[in-house]
Amino acid sequence: MRKAGVGSLELTVLLSVARLREDGYGLAIRRDVALRMGRDYSVGAIYTTLERLQAKRLLTSRTTAPTPTRGGRARRLFSVTAAGHRTIHEARNLTKAVWSGIGRPLSPSRA
């Protein structure tokens, strides 16, 4: 099976969904991403990313019952698939490999 590559926002969203577990829906994911990235992404940006991750089969979703607080619309809850978990582990291993050998904060070398 071809390995699905993910960009930085995709990985951030994927990690948010993994972190939120049963509560992984758009609004909660957007808040989690904003909290950790220090940047407020638009609702459209988050859902576009979620759609992309679903197309890559890294996420699945299911809908809840419609609620009045959402104007009679349902919530879509996302969860990470086995392939999604593999991607997260691979990303972590890759980051570790890239950072290996750097034990403390870097300072510019003095000539």
Add this chain to the structure above:
Amino acid sequence: MSAPSVPSVPIVERVPRHAEALLQSLGADRDFVDDVLGDLAEEYLLRVRWDGAGSARRWYYAQALRTAPYLLRDWCRRLGPRDASSLVVPILWALLAGFATDATMVALLPRLTFFATGIPLNAYINHWKSTGDMMPWVFVALASRQTIPAGTAGWVAGLIGKRAPLAHGLILAATVFVATSSIVASHSATFSTFAAQVFVNATSLAASCLAGGIFAALWVQRRASREFATRLRSASV
């Protein structure tokens, strides 16, 4: 992080309906739009509680503007042969409407040098430049001749096809705008500078987009109100 708790208050009369209608009219996938609007509605309620209605309303409009390109892109991505073929008839309709408007303008303004310059648009501008008293007519002619018929035709096509009226209108208006601009720009007798032509054309484009957007939003809002009522009823059952 757990999901934010939200008050269980019906929002049907609180969310800025025009912004919501605008997002609905962009033709993105229904589920995608529902997810986006649901989140916006939920956070809007929270912000009304935290920051007040005015601040929440401004936030909603800002979010709607930031999200609109994603919805439009989704519609473009899913654009199939059916949508493409549905644009052909409105384009022809728009061109015919343009010629009809020209003929009307010539009948209304007999002093125009319509046949002298070859291109109707040039006649309006040249006449205005020579007399200086036709400014309102020039703008009426430009706005009505180019993009309003095209935008309206696209919008009507979207309404009939029940698919993305605003997106159809914007794309048709833009297409005709670009086509007309190219023709006019290639004619030496049109404007003294290209910048002047771009300014006038952009003005007419903006006017037509605004008019088309308002009409589309009003129409979709009416439809959305009915759908909302139905959904709320089913949700409460």
